[in-house]
Amino acid sequence: MTDTPVLKAEHLGISFGGLKAVSDFDIQIGQNELVGLIGPNGAGKTTIFNLLTGVYQPTEGVIYLNGKSMAKKKPNQMVKEGIARTFQNIRLFKELSVLDNVKVAFNQGMSYSVLKSIFRTPSYWKEEAEIDRKARELLAVFHMEDKADSLAQNLPYGQQRKLEIARALATNPKLLLLDEPAAGMNPTETAELMDTISTIRKNFNISILLIEHDMSLVMSICERLIVIDYGQIIAKGTPYEIANNEKVIGAYLGA
Amino acid sequence: MEQVVMFLKQVINGVQVGSIYALVALGYTMVYGIVKLLNFAHGDFIMVGAYISLFAMTGAGMPVWLAAVIAVAGCALLGVLTEKIAYKPLRNSPKLSVLITAIGVSLFLQNLFLILFTSSPKPYPNTVNIPAVNVGPIQISGVTLVTIVLSAVSMIALQLFVKKTKMGRAMRAVSEDAQAATLMGVNVNHTISLTFAVGSGLAAIAAVMYCTAYPMVDPYMGSMLGLKAFIAAVLGGIGIIPGAMLGGFAIGLIESLTKAYISSQLADAVVFGILILVLLIKPAGIFGKNVGEKV
Amino acid sequence: MKDTVKVPWKAYILNAFCTVLIFVALSGMIEAKVIDKYIQGIIMLVFVNIILAVSLNLTTGFLGQIALGHAGFMSIGAYTSAIITKAVKDLPDGSFLQSLPPQLIFGVALLAGGILAALFGILVGIPALRLKGDYLAIITLGFGEIIRVIMENLEITGGAQGLRSIPGYSTKYFGMCYWITILSIVILYMLVRSRHGRAIMAIREDDIASEAVGIPNTYYKVMAFSVAAFFAGIAGGIYAHYLRILGAKSFNFSRSIEIIVIVVLGGMGSMTGSIVAAIALTILPEALRSFSDYRMLAYSIALIVVMIFKPSGLFGRYEFSLMGCIDKILGKGKKRSKETAAEGSVK
Numbered sequence: 001m002t003d004t005p006v007l008k009a010e011h012l013g014i015s016f017g018g019l020k021a022v023s024d025f026d027i028q029i030g031q032n033e034l035v036g037l038i039g040p041n042g043a044g045k046t047t048i049f050n051l052l053t054g055v056y057q058p059t060e061g062v063i064y065l066n067g068k069s070m071a072k073k074k075p076n077q078m079v080k081e082g083i084a085r086t087f088q089n090i091r092l093f094k095e096l097s098v099l100d101n102v103k104v105a106f107n108q109g110m111s112y113s114v115l116k117s118i119f120r121t122p123s124y125w126k127e128e129a130e131i132d133r134k135a136r137e138l139l140a141v142f143h144m145e146d147k148a149d150s151l152a153q154n155l156p157y158g159q160q161r162k163l164e165i166a167r168a169l170a171t172n173p174k175l176l177l178l179d180e181p182a183a184g185m186n187p188t189e190t191a192e193l194m195d196t197i198s199t200i201r202k203n204f205n206i207s208i209l210l211i212e213h214d215m216s217l218v219m220s221i222c223e224r225l226i227v228i229d230y231g232q233i234i235a236k237g238t239p240y241e242i243a244n245n246e247k248v249i250g251a252y253l254g255a
Numbered sequence: 256m257e258q259v260v261m262f263l264k265q266v267i268n269g270v271q272v273g274s275i276y277a278l279v280a281l282g283y284t285m286v287y288g289i290v291k292l293l294n295f296a297h298g299d300f301i302m303v304g305a306y307i308s309l310f311a312m313t314g315a316g317m318p319v320w321l322a323a324v325i326a327v328a329g330c331a332l333l334g335v336l337t338e339k340i341a342y343k344p345l346r347n348s349p350k351l352s353v354l355i356t357a358i359g360v361s362l363f364l365q366n367l368f369l370i371l372f373t374s375s376p377k378p379y380p381n382t383v384n385i386p387a388v389n390v391g392p393i394q395i396s397g398v399t400l401v402t403i404v405l406s407a408v409s410m411i412a413l414q415l416f417v418k419k420t421k422m423g424r425a426m427r428a429v430s431e432d433a434q435a436a437t438l439m440g441v442n443v444n445h446t447i448s449l450t451f452a453v454g455s456g457l458a459a460i461a462a463v464m465y466c467t468a469y470p471m472v473d474p475y476m477g478s479m480l481g482l483k484a485f486i487a488a489v490l491g492g493i494g495i496i497p498g499a500m501l502g503g504f505a506i507g508l509i510e511s512l513t514k515a516y517i518s519s520q521l522a523d524a525v526v527f528g529i530l531i532l533v534l535l536i537k538p539a540g541i542f543g544k545n546v547g548e549k550v
Numbered sequence: 551m552k553d554t555v556k557v558p559w560k561a562y563i564l565n566a567f568c569t570v571l572i573f574v575a576l577s578g579m580i581e582a583k584v585i586d587k588y589i590q591g592i593i594m595l596v597f598v599n600i601i602l603a604v605s606l607n608l609t610t611g612f613l614g615q616i617a618l619g620h621a622g623f624m625s626i627g628a629y630t631s632a633i634i635t636k637a638v639k640d641l642p643d644g645s646f647l648q649s650l651p652p653q654l655i656f657g658v659a660l661l662a663g664g665i666l667a668a669l670f671g672i673l674v675g676i677p678a679l680r681l682k683g684d685y686l687a688i689i690t691l692g693f694g695e696i697i698r699v700i701m702e703n704l705e706i707t708g709g710a711q712g713l714r715s716i717p718g719y720s721t722k723y724f725g726m727c728y729w730i731t732i733l734s735i736v737i738l739y740m741l742v743r744s745r746h747g748r749a750i751m752a753i754r755e756d757d758i759a760s761e762a763v764g765i766p767n768t769y770y771k772v773m774a775f776s777v778a779a780f781f782a783g784i785a786g787g788i789y790a791h792y793l794r795i796l797g798a799k800s801f802n803f804s805r806s807i808e809i810i811v812i813v814v815l816g817g818m819g820s821m822t823g824s825i826v827a828a829i830a831l832t833i834l835p836e837a838l839r840s841f842s843d844y845r846m847l848a849y850s851i852a853l854i855v856v857m858i859f860k861p862s863g864l865f866g867r868y869e870f871s872l873m874g875c876i877d878k879i880l881g882k883g884k885k886r887s888k889e890t891a892a893e894g895s896v897k
Contacts, residue, residue: 079761486688
């Protein structure tokens with residue numbers, strides 16, 4: 001049996017009012033792979049994430065998840081299909097508890113109806129107990145089980161980033177998109193984050209696509225890198241190849 | 256022929272009411288543009304302006320132009336005070352809180368004037384003694400003429416003020432990006448106060464014109480007028496000055512024609528219906544640009 | 551791992567007991583004429599306002615969308631149910647529908663009013679998908695006004711004269727209205743404390759993030775609006791059968807504002823806050839009758855002051871819990887998990 005790639009997109013493109021933000025973007029991510037997406041500011045990295053998560057509909061090209069077309073899917077449907085993400089500027093449910101932040105993400109896997117919740121049927125209690133357990137287990141992976149009842153906005157910055165990852169994992173994704181997870185972190189926190197990412201890969205058996213500016217992080221954990229500039233791929237390859245690619249160096253130095 | 260005359264009369268009516276809406280809508284739009292606040296109380300500023308001018312004329316025996324000047328000054332002051340007391344403390348609060356505060360201010364003004372002057376409408380003196388003008392078979396009353404001319408002059412003056420003066424530039428800068436404006440040495444607080452003053456002053460001019468056309472003053476007169484003007488502002492694209500003018504005339508015309516040809520009771524419903532349609536089809540209004548939230 | 555989610559039987563029983571107790575006390579006092587017709591009327595208004603506030607809290611407090619047209623939904627329920635009960639009353643004597651118990655007719659009429667209001671709620675919920683904040687507020691206001699204008703101009707609703715001699719079922723079946731109020735609170739509370747309620751609150755917190763974790767925003771927004779409208783319709787029905795006349799000015803914009811005031815003062819996102827505020831803001835103006843002119847003035851000042859100094863309202867998002875209170879008094883409050891304690895806070 002041949003391996004279907006978890007994510008595959010060819011000639012992906014989007015334009016806003018005639019301006020091409022991303023064009024001819026090809027990507028393929030295999031099982032359990034960790035790929036980095038890098039590029040200078042404004043190169044279109046987050047736009048690519050927005051395309052891959054259904055926030056924007058591509059004007060060209062189709063996205064395939066495990067061989068299945070994702071055309072015209074809305075963000076919440078994409079999640080159901082197995083793509084989860086975090087945001088560059090953390091978007092937690094600030095005034096909900098840490099535990100509830102994770103529980104919300106379990107929602108799409110739950111099935112009790114509105115009527116069942118009103119009558120508090122046994123299925124309500126069963127499912128609620130089950131996700132309560134699952135959510136706490138997930139928090140434990142991130143060493144945050146003791147913070148379950150505090151409000152998300154009261155967490156320190158590093159933990160907010162982790163909670164966002166935990167929340168994304170709660171949707172049971174096959175592919176996780178991390179948008180600058182190390183932004184604003186100090187070196188210790190970044191090191192800890194690198195540990196977390198490798199733990200996730202091991203424990204959850206998922207593929208990860210990562211946008212990151214911190215080159216040391218990208219170079220040390222990614223297996224492959226895709227470099228974009230002005231919405232187009234300018235290089236692909238292993239971290240070593242990329243580090244020595246003249247086009248990439250040019251893009252970063254503005255030459 | 257009679258049909259055509261009748262229609263043209265309705266159009267002129269519409270332009271008259273529309274020019275008042277446009278003036279009020281300008282106030283909404285300027286304030287919204289600069290502090291992103293839907294000043295629910297703006298309609299009630301009209302009511303306050305109407306009372307001030309009424310008492311200036313009947314109580315102090317002032318001529319109409321002086322009464323209007325006093326009303327403008329009074330409303331400008333009211334606008335600035337409202338901003339300082341009720342809105343400024345909430346500048347960084349969630350939108351919901353600010354909106355509720357604005358509703359509170361509106362309720363406050365209405366009920367304060369209700370207690371002070373009772374709910375019974377007070378007659379407004381006849382102020383315009385300009386003879387009617389005949390254009391072919393159509394007679395345009397003096398009031399109508401004055402209203403249209405005055406509002407056109409006010410709008411041009413405002414446009415010049417915003418485009419040509421230093422203060423106007425500051426206003427545009429703050430509405431574009433308040434933080435950047437601060438860095439460039441614009442005093443944001445002053446600019447916001449100025450915007451409230453100008454917007455509320457326009458409401459006072461609108462009040463005098465409205466009362467000249469419909470000579471009754473009561474504590475609730477501003478709420479419907481304000482709402483329609485707000486709809487006008489949204490229709491044209493809120494925050495955009497020419498949009499507010501166009502929106503004002505459009506709402507005035509639609510209302511006047513609905514009253515004449517469909518049903519006078521349903522006119523308000525039609526205006527609201529149009530607002531809903533516009534927002535659903537083009538949420539940023541006719542002149543507005545759609546700016547989605549950045550992800 | 552400790553099991554923290556289990557059926558809070560104790561709290562349920564306690565709350566059920568208390569609601570029955572209040573019911574018995576109220577009916578006893580009515581029977582003994584301790585509560586006269588006037589006070590009974592005020593209590594009826596309390597019921598109406600509780601249902602209105604608790605339901606509006608779903609959209610404004612939990613979904614985070616300010617809605618200024620609640621009176622419009624209320625009017626749909628009021629007119630619909632009144633038209634039904636009036637029609638049944640006016641049937642020739644001895645017809646089948648008249649032989650049915652009037653409570654049943656009343657109940658069906660209320661339900662019909664609620665359902666029609668809910669359908670209109672869906673209509674309002676659809677623009678809510680594209681708009682938020684100020685724009686949505688204006689849209690809901692617009693819908694409310696459109697509904698009012700239409701109601702005032704339809705023949706079936708009596709036009710501008712309104713409906714008269716509506717059967718006085720609300721006063722007659724006081725107990726029924728009481729239980730409908732309790733049921734409304736319980737239903738909304740149970741809804742909010744479920745995965746559905748969590749989803750609704752997630753949309754309030756961040757609608758982009760909620761979609762990114764798989765919440766179907768569309769579904770939940772429309773649901774919240776229509777459920778809120780449903781209960782507003784029920785409240786309108788009770789109100790109509792208490793007042794017995796429906797006029798042009800019964801459901802105007804300021805009525806919607808009054809409900810918003812209750813929700814805001816009680817605390818957006820607190821059902822118990824809404825209940826307390828509804829009781830207080832219905833009784834206080836009656837108690838201070840001589841100051842009735844100043845009522846709205848006081849409301850407006852209260853709104854501004856609360857927004858400036860305590861924007862979360864009196865209760866914030868806190869839910870009062872009887873069981874939690876007792877536990878605290880007995881000194882074992884800390885052992886209870888938040889979830890179970892909150893479960894027990896229905897009235």
